[in-house]
Amino acid sequence: METEIRRPLRKWGAITVTIIAVVLFSVFFYITITHHTLSIPEIMNKAGIKLNPMDKVVGEFSKKKLPVHLAVVRVEESFYEQEEIVPFPKERQLDPSLKKGEIKVVQKGEDGLVRKKYLIHTENGLETDRKVVETEVLKEVKPEIITMGTKGTIMIASRSLVNPKKVLTLQATAYTHTGNNTYTGVYPRIGTIAVDPRVIPLGTRMWVEGYGYGIAQDTGGLIKGNIIDLFMDTKEDCLRWGRRNVKVYILE
Incomplete structure (x- = not known):
């Protein structure tokens, strides 16, 4: 709560004390001096203003420049x-x-x-x-x-890998959490892959060399043509992956 008041409170000779505001029930003073020979402590005493140990008096205090305007700053900890x-x-x-x-x-x-x-x-x-x-x-x-698993051997015993629907050589980048769901509405996790639907339809299951199994569940503004974007759990993993060419096995 702050209330602007600006009314004379006390006058002592050349010293006029004015309340300038009431903030949180504390009164703050503004002092105008037209001529003086006193020190600041003496002025405060004559004006009836009690200074606490941490309070400050701010303003240009000069006997050559009159009137002098001083303000009392109440300091508390x-x-x-x-x-x-x-x-x-x-x-x-x-x-x-x-x-x-x-x-x-x-x-x-x-x-x-x-x-x-x-x-x-x-x-x-x-x-x-x-x-x-x-x-x-x-x-x-x-x-x-x-x-997180790093074992990247191809399971030759898997019929889907022995007889994939298609094998592509694509450029692969990596991305991580953005706080948003994928284009298909699911929250991204390990195995989520962003694709260009014109090259790989959404929902396609695939196996990516060096990454593992994944599903085409996302798209991206920069994912155009023969490029895929692999979801990884941390930024550090993405940096380690970088950008590389990989074989992509499109599964039945």
């Missing part, structure tokens, strides 16, 4: 505590014993909880700074651990 959730991190580990494209949840993640104590600095009732002075862990955070 207080402590504030609040509990905050610490989101669990996600750890991805590679597992050569799992087939490429397979994932396994080793440990479910759990958010942590901390209590933080803040030192709040205010000037004239408005917060100007805050910093954490103490942190207490109430609940330890538990990371989510997922292993």
Whole structure:
């Protein structure tokens, strides 16, 4: 709550004290001095304004430049505590014993909880700074651990790979989570592949060299012609994959 008042409150000789505002029930003063020989503490005393240890008086205080305009800045510090959730991190580990494209949840993640104590600095009732002075862990955070298969051997025993409907050599890039569903409406996961539907129809099952099994479930503005975009779980995996030419087995 701030109320503009600007009315004379007290006059002492050449000193006029005016209330300029009331903010959160605190009164702030504006002082006009037409001539003076006093120090700031003496002026405050004569004006009947009590300064707290942290308060500030701002303005150009010069005996040669009159009138002098001074403002009292009420400075306060207080402590504030609040509990905050610490989101669990996600750890991805590679597992050569799992087939490429397979994932396994080793440990479910759990958010942590901390209590933080803040030192709040205010000037004239408005917060100007805050910093954490103490942190207490109430609940330890538990990371989510997922292993991802890297075994990339082709299953020759699989009839669908021995007799694929078609074999293409395409350029393959990689993408990761965007927060959006795919073109077909499903949420992307390992095995989701973006295609140009003119080359590979949506819904097509395929096996991608070095990646594994996947389904054409997405499209993309840059996916035009003989190129596919493979979904991966992390940005790091995408960077490791890069851009490469691969054989794509279109399955029956």
